[in-house]
Amino acid sequence: MDRFPNRMIPLMMVETMRKVYPRFAEQSDHGGFMQHDANEAWIELMTNLKKQLLPLSPAADSGVMPSTAANFVEQYLEGEFEITMKCKESETEPEKHQTDKFQQLNCYLDREIKYLQAGLSSRFKEVVSANAVTLGRNADFDKVMKISRLPAYLTVQMVRFYYKERQAVGAKVLKDVKFPLLLDVFDLCSPVLQKKLQPYREKFRERDESAVQRDIAATRLAKQTNVTVNAPGVTALGSSQLAEKDAGFIKIDEHEDLEWKDGPVSFPDDSGSSNSGFYELQAVLTHQGRTNNSGHYVAWVRRSGDVWLKFDDEKVTPVYTEEVLKLSGGGDWHCAYVLLYGPRPVPVRVEKATKPSAVLPVGTTKSITPNNGGGNSSSSHQDMPTD
Secondary structure (H helix, E strand, C coil): CCCCCCCCCCHHHHHHHHHHCHHHHCECCCCCECCCCHHHHHHHHHHHHHHHCCCCCCCCCCCCCCCCCCCHHHHHCCEEEEEEEEECCCCCCCCEEEEEEECCEEEECCCCCCEHHHHHHCCCEEEEEEEECCCCEEEEEEEEEEEEECECCEEEEEECEEEECCCCEEEECCCCCECCCEEECHHHECHHHHHHHHHHHHHHHHHHHHHHHHHHHHHHHHHHHCEEECCCCCCCCCHHHHHHHHHCEECCCCCCCEEEEECCCCECCECCECCCCEEEEEEEEEEECCCCCCCEEEEEEEEECCEEEEEECCEEEEEEHHHHHHHECCCCCCEEEEEEEEECCCEEEEECCCCCCCCEECCCCEEECCCCCCCCCCCCCCCCCCC
């Protein structure tokens, strides 16, 4: 313990959990506290926070309406299913429609499942038994679920633990199921929600296409003018501006006075929702061991960019994304059990705070680099025109 002088032990929180939820205070025959399922603890924590935390109010100038949610958890961590059930045995049986709230999606690790997205969608269509009024008995129904509301923060449980009735013991699915850093759940959404998401998703496509076109144009510009574009203030020539070469100058980027910035994550009328269906992995809870009442839990939390923090009891160490992606399972090493995905802000174009990009004269041969000290940083004898 002395090796980690800056450790912080959440003793008060643990003691409070054991008082509020006595089952987490159960002790084994050896006198120590019994280990419990970490996902069950997470669910209990969310249930308690729903009673304590009020919803957040958006900034006055954000253009987002105040949330109608009753609490913070409902606002930012709770989604909604739209469920349709159609009887397979009677054409006259009316369809059943209902909605249901969820705080996490379940990824079922069936034998054929190799990727998270497949495990998530595997239970969105299934056959269930339910009462058929026209038949006066239970019958088979096609049950179809679609997401009608996406929360800003999406929790996913990898369903690894199950109960072996014959041996009367808990067991664990160790198989390797890959999970992505960037998750897209558009295909799991209802048609109504998909239509609402589409305009915001288009912004991601525009930004990506803009980056590709800039790279293509930069290569073309370098070939035609022998200019190396390697400065943040100089952007590339778009194909629509090539004709301007005849006028003696090449304009650089039709949007040279704009830049991409992070925009909103929620719909204007639903603060705390996801407005795109695009998510980025923020945290992973892993389990090492063979059963849910034994083994070891570790949390892996993204700090920034490619750097993560590994919380192994009181020991906290930095790790990188490459190591986190190895937590997909397949052996006795740490297996991902609970994943927390956060929102990807919708990109928006805003006016640059700095001076617009330059316009280069045709035939210029130079390498343009950032000029932070004033004056002309180019080695060319031909001056660059000014605005």
